[in-house]
Amino acid sequence: MPAKRTAMRKIRDILRLRLSAGLSIRAINASTKVSVGAIQKLLAQAKALELDWPLPAELDDSQLARLFYPEADTRVSSRYQVPDWASLHQELKRKGMTKQLLWEEYTRQYPNRCYSYSQFCDRYTHWRGLQKRSMRQSHRAGEKCFVDYCGQTVPIICADTGEFRSAQVFVAVLGASNYTYAEATWSQALPDWLGSHVRAFEYFGGTPAMVVPDNLKSGVSRACRYDPDLNPSYQQLAAHYQLAVVPARPYKPKDKAKAEVGVQVVERWILARLRHHSFFSLAELNQCIRTLLDELNLKPFKQLPGNRREAFAQLDQPALRPLPCHPYHYVAIKPVKVNIDYHVQYEQHHYSVPHQYVGETLELHASDTLIRLYFRGQQVAAHPRKHRPGTTTEAAHMPQRHRKHQQWTPGRLKNWAQDIGPEVLRWVDAQLQSRDHPEQAYRVCLGLLSLSRDYPTQRLDAACRIANRAGLVRLKQVSSILRSNRDRLPEQLSLVAELPQDHENIRGPKNFH
Template sequence: MAAKRIAMRKIREVLRLRFNAGLSIRQISASTKISAGSIQNILKLAEQQGLSWPLPDDLDDQALALTLYPSSDARPSAKFQQPVWPEIHQELKRKGVTKQLLWEEYTQQYPNRCYSYSQFCARYADWLKRQKRSMRQSHRAGEKLFIDYAGPTVPIVCASSGEIRQASIFVAVLGASNYTFAEATWSQGLPDWLGSHVRAFEFFGGCPALLVPDNLKSGVNKACRYEPELNPAYQQLAAHYDVAVLPARPYKPKDKAKAEVGVQLVERWILAKLRHQTFFSLAELNHCIRALLTELNEKPFKQWPGNRREWFERLDRPALSPLPKHAYQYVAIKTAKVAIDYHVQYDQHLYSVPHHCVGEHVEIQAGERLIEVYFQHQRIASHVRKHHPGTTTEPAHMPEKHAKHQQWTPGRLMNWAQSLGPEVLLWVKTQLGRKQHPEQAYRVCLGLLNLQRSFPAERLNRACAIANREGLYRLKNIKAILLSNRDRLADTSPLQTALLPQDHENIRGPDSFH
C-alpha cells in the first residue's frame, strides 16, 4: 500500500537524489515533500533489491514500484469514472450544448465517482490537445497583416429620417506585435473593403510584406485551398502597395488566428463598451472606436512585458515598407465587348475605343473621374467619366475605310429598314440624322431591325408609326409598344369629334339675354 501513498515518479526521484546527487535524507525530504521515515524505507528496500543509480533502462515507474513493493497494486487509481471523451466532444458540437450541461449529466450518472467541474474541463482540454497536434506559428516583424471583419455590427441612426443602418467593423492585426487597427464602414463591399486597407496602411505608417485576408467575396472571387482567385481590384491594390496576398484556406481558422484573436479583442474592449451608446453618423462611431483602439493597443500584456504599441515600435514599424507617394484610389473593373459602333458601355454611358477593336473583349477601369479601357494589358482609350446617359466619342477612334466597319453603312441599314416598311425606314433615318456621326446610331438601328426575329414586319412597321407620331426615339419605347400589343389597336390617333349644328330652335343666342 506504500506505493499508493507515494507517487511512483517520486520513488525514482528519491533514488536519484540519494545515489546520484548525494543528498541527505532531510534534504531529500525537503525537496520531495516525503517524510523522512518513508525515504528511509525506500532506501532500505532499494538496498535489499540491489538497486543502484542509474536504474536499468527497462525499469519503468510501475515496474520500479512492484520491485520495491511486490504486494502493492501499482496501477493508476480507479476511484473516478472517466467520461467517454469522444462522446463528450461530439455532443459539444450540438447547438446549445455546454460543458456545464454535460458535466451535470455525468454527475447524475456517476454520483459517487465523478470529477469536479474544474477537473472535468481540465481533463477534457488535455484529451483534446492529444487528439491533434498544431504547429505554433511564428511571425517575423513586418511580415504579415491579418485581416477580417467582426461578427457584430453597430447600428447608426439617421438624424433626419430615423432610419437605422448597420455598420460593419473592419479589423487588421500585425503578426509580430499584435498591433491592431479597426474602423467602421457602411458595408463589406469592394469599395469599403479596399478603402479600409488604405486607411490601415496609413495607420501603421507602412506596408507589410504579406496580407492574409479571410475568403471574403470582396477580396477573393473564388475560394480555393491551393489557388484562390483574387478580385482584380484587390490585385491592383496589392500591386500599388507592392504587397503579396495569401488568403486563408477555407475552413482553416488557424491560418488567421491573429485576426480571430484581434476580432475577439475588438468585440470585447471596443464594441462591448459602445453597446449602450447611440450613434448618428459613421464619423462619430469611428471617432469613438479610435479612442478605444488607443487604449487597447496600450493595454499591458498578461504574460509578456510591454504592450502592443511598444512591441509595434520595436518590432513591426522598423520592418514595414514605406508607403507609396500617392494613396490607392478605388477603380471598378469590368469586362465588356466592343460593339459594332466601336463603343463600350459603362453605367449607361457609351465611350469610344479604336475602331479596330470591334468585337474584342476589353477591360474597363472606372475611377471617380476617369474611364480607362485596356486591351491585352495595354491602354487603348481614356475618357473623362460621365455620370449621365449619353455618348462620348473620340474622333481619332473613328474608322476611315476599315473592313470590319464597312460591313455596315447608312445605306445598307436604310435598305434593310425599307424592306420592313416605310415607317421603319423613317424611324431609322431619324436616328441616323440625330447623331453627330451616323456610326453612333448603328447600335440602336441594328437593335430595332433585329426585332423582326421576334415580331412580324407588319407589327414592327405599325409600332414605328406610333413612335414616329409621338416622337419616341428610344429602342425600349418600340419594345414596350410591341409587348403591350398597342400596335394591334384599331387606331390610336386622336378622334375628330363632329361639330354640332349651331342653328336650332332649342339654342338661344345672345339676343335672348337683353
C-alpha cells in the same frame, strides 16, 4: 565530453584545437558546435591578447572569462540562469534573428551559469508549448497583416427618419506585435474593403510584406485551397503597395488566428463598451472607435512584457516598408465586350474604343474621374468619366468612312450646296428643316451633292429648280429628272391653263339637270 559543458570549457577547447592541434575553423565548429563567427571573434581576440598554448597555469576560468568578456557575470554557481523566455520569444520575431545567436548572447552574459545550446532550445520549446495557441505561431516582424470583419455590427440612427442602419467593423492585426487597427464602414463591398486597407496602412505608417484576408467575396473572386482567384482591384492595390495577398484556406481558421483573436479583442474591448451608446453618423462612431483603439494598443500583455504599442515600436514598425508617395484610390475593374458600334458600356454611358477591337473583350478601369480600357495589358483608350447616360466618341476611334460622315454639319452642307447653285441650296435647306433632327437628312443631302460628280453643276441646279417647283422631295426624283434630260427641255407652261368660259363646245350648268 559531458553534455553540460560550460562556456569557459569551450573557450579552452577552441584555443587548444587552434593553437595546439592547428585545426581549421570549420573543423573546430564541427567539434565544439560553436558558430563560425563566434570562433573567428574569439581567435582574433586571443591573437590581440597574445595568448599561446598551453595557457598560463595561474589563468583560471574566471580570469580567462574576464579577458574575453570583461562585462560578463563570471561568478561560479551550481544553479543555471534561466533566460527570460518571453523576451527571447519577442526577439525571435525580428527579421534575421536565430536561436543560435540568442544562445550565444546568453552564454556571454552568464558564462558559468548557462544551458548548453541543446538544453536552451529544448527548454524554449517546452515554454512555448505552455503558452496560448496564438503564441505558438511564428510571425516575423513586418511580415504579415491579418484582416477581417467583425461578426458584430453597430447600429447607426438616421437623424432625419429615425431608421437604423448597420455599420460593419473592419479589423487589421500585425502578426509580430499584435498591433491592431479597427474602423467602421457602411458595407463590406469592394470600395469600403480596399479603403479600409489604405487607412490601416496609414495608421501603421508602412506596409507589411503580406496581407492575409479571409475568403471574403470582395477580396477573393473564387475561393480555393491551393489557387484562389483575387479580385482585380485587390490585385491592383497589392501592386500599388508592393505587397503579396495570401488568402487563408477555406474553412481553416488557424491560418488567420491573429485576425480571429483580433476580432475577438475588438468586440470585447471596443464594441462591448459602446453597446449602450447611440450613434447618428459613421464619423461619430469611428471617432469613438479610435479613442478606444488607442487604449487597447496601450493595454499591457498578460503573459508578455509591454503592450501592443511598445511591441509595434520594437518589432513591426522598423520592418515595415515605407508608404508610397500617393495612397491607392479605388478603381473598379470589369471585363467589357466591344460592340459592333465600337463602343463599350459602363453605368449607362457608352465610351468609344478603336474600331479594330470590335468583338474583343477589354478590361475597363473606372476611377472617380477617368475611364481606361486595356487590351492584353496595353491601354487602348481613355475618356473622362461621365456620370449620366450618353455617348462619348473620339473621332480617331472611328473608321475612315464614319469619320468623314461625322464631320458633316448643316452649315457645311449648305455651303457646299450654295457653291453648286441657289436651287440646290433651296432643296437642301428644305430637307434639313423637314426633319426633327438635321442629322436624319444628312444622307439624302450628301446623295444629292454627290450627283455633281456625274452631272454639271448647271444641270443639277436646273433639276433642283424643277423639283422645287413641283414639290419633289425624293432623291430618286431628282435623279430621274437628270437621267431623262428633262432639265434640258424648254420651260413648259403651267399645267393649270386659262381656259375660255364661253364657247359653243362647252355646255353650261343649264345642260345638266
